[in-house]
Amino acid sequence: MNLRLHPRFFGPRIREIIREKVDSVVEGSCDPTYGFIISVVEIISIGNGLLDDETGFAKFPIKYKALVFNPFQFEVLDAVVISVNETGILTEVGPLVIFISKQSIPEEMKYDGESTPPCYKNADESEKIMNECEIRLQIIGLHPSKV
Amino acid sequence: MEEIPLLFKPDSWETDQKMKIIRWNLQEGSPFDYDTLLFEYFIPRLEENYDPLTLKFYSQNDGTIKKIIAKPNTMIGYSDELAIIETCPHDIVFDNLCASCGKNLSNNRKFLQKRVSIVHSSNDIKVSKKVVNEITTNQIKRLSSNKKLALILDLDNTLIHTITLKEDELIPNTSFEIEKFRLENDANYYYVCIRPGVRGFLEKISKFYELHIYTMGIKKYAQKISSILDPSGKYFSNRILSRDDYDEQFLTQKNLHRIFPADDTYVLIVDDREDVWLQETENNGLKICDNLIQITPFHCFYETTHLNEIENLLKNLTIDKNKFEIEKKIKCYDYDQKREKNTLLLVSNILEECHKTFYSSKTKIKNVKAILSDFKRQVLKGCNIWFPLSLFETDVNTFKVLISKAFDFGATCYYEWNTKITHTIAIDRRQLDELCQALDKERPMHLVSPEWIHSSCIKWEKQKEYLFTQDFEETEEKFNLISDKLLKVDEIYEKENENEKENEIEMEKEDLKEKEKRWKK
Numbered sequence: 159m160n161l162r163l164h165p166r167f168f169g170p171r172i173r174e175i176i177r178e179k180v181d182s183v184v185e186g187s188c189d190p191t192y193g194f195i196i197s198v199v200e201i202i203s204i205g206n207g208l209l210d211d212e213t214g215f216a217k218f219p220i221k222y223k224a225l226v227f228n229p230f231q232f233e234v235l236d237a238v239v240i241s242v243n244e245t246g247i248l249t250e251v252g253p254l255v256i257f258i259s260k261q262s263i264p265e266e267m268k269y270d271g272e273s274t275p276p277c278y279k280n281a282d283e284s285e286k287i288m289n290e291c292e293i294r295l296q297i298i299g300l301h302p303s304k305v
Numbered sequence: 306m307e308e309i310p311l312l313f314k315p316d317s318w319e320t321d322q323k324m325k326i327i328r329w330n331l332q333e334g335s336p337f338d339y340d341t342l343l344f345e346y347f348i349p350r351l352e353e354n355y356d357p358l359t360l361k362f363y364s365q366n367d368g369t370i371k372k373i374i375a376k377p378n379t380m381i382g383y384s385d386e387l388a389i390i391e392t393c394p395h396d397i398v399f400d401n402l403c404a405s406c407g408k409n410l411s412n413n414r415k416f417l418q419k420r421v422s423i424v425h426s427s428n429d430i431k432v433s434k435k436v437v438n439e440i441t442t443n444q445i446k447r448l449s450s451n452k453k454l455a456l457i458l459d460l461d462n463t464l465i466h467t468i469t470l471k472e473d474e475l476i477p478n479t480s481f482e483i484e485k486f487r488l489e490n491d492a493n494y495y496y497v498c499i500r501p502g503v504r505g506f507l508e509k510i511s512k513f514y515e516l517h518i519y520t521m522g523i524k525k526y527a528q529k530i531s532s533i534l535d536p537s538g539k540y541f542s543n544r545i546l547s548r549d550d551y552d553e554q555f556l557t558q559k560n561l562h563r564i565f566p567a568d569d570t571y572v573l574i575v576d577d578r579e580d581v582w583l584q585e586t587e588n589n590g591l592k593i594c595d596n597l598i599q600i601t602p603f604h605c606f607y608e609t610t611h612l613n614e615i616e617n618l619l620k621n622l623t624i625d626k627n628k629f630e631i632e633k634k635i636k637c638y639d640y641d642q643k644r645e646k647n648t649l650l651l652v653s654n655i656l657e658e659c660h661k662t663f664y665s666s667k668t669k670i671k672n673v674k675a676i677l678s679d680f681k682r683q684v685l686k687g688c689n690i691w692f693p694l695s696l697f698e699t700d701v702n703t704f705k706v707l708i709s710k711a712f713d714f715g716a717t718c719y720y721e722w723n724t725k726i727t728h729t730i731a732i733d734r735r736q737l738d739e740l741c742q743a744l745d746k747e748r749p750m751h752l753v754s755p756e757w758i759h760s761s762c763i764k765w766e767k768q769k770e771y772l773f774t775q776d777f778e779e780t781e782e783k784f785n786l787i788s789d790k791l792l793k794v795d796e797i798y799e800k801e802n803e804n805e806k807e808n809e810i811e812m813e814k815e816d817l818k819e820k821e822k823r824w825k826k
Contacts (some may be wrong), residue, residue, distance in 0.1 A: 243427075246422070299406070
C-alpha cells in the first residue's frame with residue numbers, strides 16, 4: 159500500500175510513526191481484493207518516501223503482512239443471527255453482514271412474527287431460528303461495501 | 306431461477322399489427338443483461354417499393370435464452386411467445402445484491418428503483434411488488450385473526466420527552482418518571498421523561514393494536530427508549546423504524562408507505578406533529594395523512610418547547626447562551642399530571658372506538674381511515690369558516706393545509722364572505738378590520754386565530770372561541786413571552802449571585818466577630 163504522511167510527522171521518529179499509522183489506517187478496513195484486514199502482523203519493508211509537489215505530503219510504499227478475512231462466493235460459513243424479519247434473516251460473521259432471503263430458507267421453516275422475539279420455525283417447533291442463534295450458510299453473492 | 310416465456314409486448318403497439326424478426330442478436334444458451342439488444346424487427350406493409358424501418362427489441366430483465374421459438378421471417382403479433390428464457394425475478398434485493406441468485410445489481414438503477422423497503426430494521430433489504438403483496442396479505446390475515454389493527458407511534462413528545470446535555474446533572478426532584486442514560490460513541494447525557502400514564506396506555510392499546518415505532522431519532526436511541534418503555538419486548542418487538550432505516554430524502558418527512566407500502570386501510574398513527582405526515586394529493590396540494598391522530602405534545606423539561614425559536618432569538622438578543630442552557634437543564638415543568646393522563650385517555654378512547662367500529666359486524670368496508678374520518682367530522686360539524694383571501698398573501702401552503710384540516714374535521718370552508726359564516730380566521734386584527742370595512746358587513750360571530758382550529762382538532766372538541774381571539778399578533782406575543790422568560794432567567798442568576806455575595810459578606814462578618822471575640826479575650 160501507499161501511505162500518505164503529513165509533513166508535520168517528518169522527523170527522527172518517522173519510522174515509528176509510519177508503523178503506527180499503518181496499523182491505524184489499515185486495521186478494520188475493507189479492501190475489494192483482500193477482504194477485511196483484521197490485524198497487521200508485520201511490516202516487511204518501508205520504501206523510500208516521495209514528496210507530493212502540490213500538498214507536501216510524502217508517499218511511502220509499504221509492504222506488510224496482515225491477517226485478513228476474505229470471504230468468497232460459495233464459501234460455507236458459520237454465522238450468528240442478528241435480526242429476523244418477514245423477508246429473511248440477517249446474520250453477521252465478524253465484520254461481514256449476510257442476509258438470507260426467505261426464498262433460500264427451507265420451505266418448512268415458517269416465519270412467526272407474533273412470538274417475541276420473532277423467529278422462523280418448523281411445524282412442530284422443534285427447530286427455531288431467532289436472534290443470537292448460530293447457523294451455517296453458503297454465500298451466493300457478495301460485494302465490498304463502504305466500511 | 307425460473308423458466309418463463311418471453312412475450313412480445315412493446316409499448317404503443319396496435320394489437321392487430323404484425324411484425325417480422327430480421328435476425329436474433331443472441332444464440333440459444335447465451336446469457337444477456339438488462340437492456341441488451343435481443344433482436345431487430347420490422348413491420349411489413351403491403352405497398353410495393355416500401356423500405357421498412359428497422360426496429361430494435363431490448364430485454365426487460367436479465368437471464369439466459371433457453372430456446373428461440375419465433376424464427377426470423379415469420380409473422381408475429383402482440384403478446385406472442387418469442388422465446389423461453391431462464392431468469393431470476395430478483396424479488397428480494399439486499400444491499401444491491403439479489404438475495405436468491407447473488408447477482409450484483411448496482412449498475413441497474415432503473416431496476417432497483419422499483420424495489421421498495423418494507424422491513425423496519427434495515428433499509429438495505431428491498432423487495433418487489435410481488436413480495437410486498439405477499440407480506441401485506443399475510444400481515445392482514447395475522448392481524449384480523451387476532452382482531453387487531455396496526456398503530457404507528459412516535460416517540461419524542463408523544464410518549465416521552467428527552468433532552469440531551471453535555472454535562473452530567475442530577476435528576477431533578479419531580480414526580481415525573483425520569484431516566485438518565487448515555488449512548489455508545491456519544492458524549493451527551495440523555496434525560497428521558499416518560500409521559501405520565503404511558504405504561505397504562507401501551508398496556509391497554511396493545512390489546513387492540515399491533516404497535517410500531519416510527520421515530521426521527523437514531524437507531525440506538527430508539528432501541529434504548531423501547532427497552533425502557535417495554536423491557537420484555539412484548540409491545541414493539543422488532544417493529545422499530547429509526548432515522549438510520551430510511552432514505553436521506555425522508556429526513557424531514559415521515560412516510561407511511563415505508564412501513565405499509567401496499568395497504569394503509571388498517572393502520573393508524575399517533576404523533577404530536579402533523580407537519581411531518583403531509584401527503585401529496587391528486588391535484589398537487591398538500592394534505593395531512595388521513596391515518597393520523599394528533600396528540601398534544603408532551604413537554605417535561607423547562608422551556609425546550611420552542612427551542613429553535615429561542616436559539617434564533619438568542620442570536621439577536623446577545624444574551625449569554627451558556628447561562629440559559631444551564632437554566633434549561635435543571636428545570637422541570639411542575640404541573641398536574643392528570644392533564645397528561647387525560648390526553649392519553651382521550652387518544653386511547655378514540656383508538657378503541659375505531660377498533661370497535663372496524664371489527665363490528667355492521668361495518669362492511671373495512672377501512673380504518675374512513676372510520677377515523679367519520680369521527681373527525683363530528684368535531685367542527687356545523688362550523689362555516691371564512692378564510693379571507695388576504696391570508697394567503699403571506700403563506701399559501703400553511704393555509705392550504707389548514708383548510709384541508711378544517712375540512713377533514715367537518716367544517717365548511719369559504720373563500721368569500723356570505724351570511725352563513727360562523728367563524729372567521731385572521732392572523733391580525735388590523736387585517737380583519739380592513740376586510741370588514743371594505744366589505745361593509747357586520748362582523749362575523751367569531752374571530753379566531755388559526756390556533757383555534759389546531760386546538761380543537763387536537764382536543765377533539767370545539768374549543769371556546771373567546772380563548773383564541775386574544776391571540777392575534779401571535780408572533781409578537783411569543784416573542785414577548787420568550788424574552789420575558791429570558792429576563793427571568795437573568796433575574797434568577799442575578800439573585801443567585803446576590804445570594805452568594807450576601808453569604809460571603811455574612812461569612813466575613815462572622816469571621817470578624819470571631820476575631821473580635823479573640824481580641825477581647
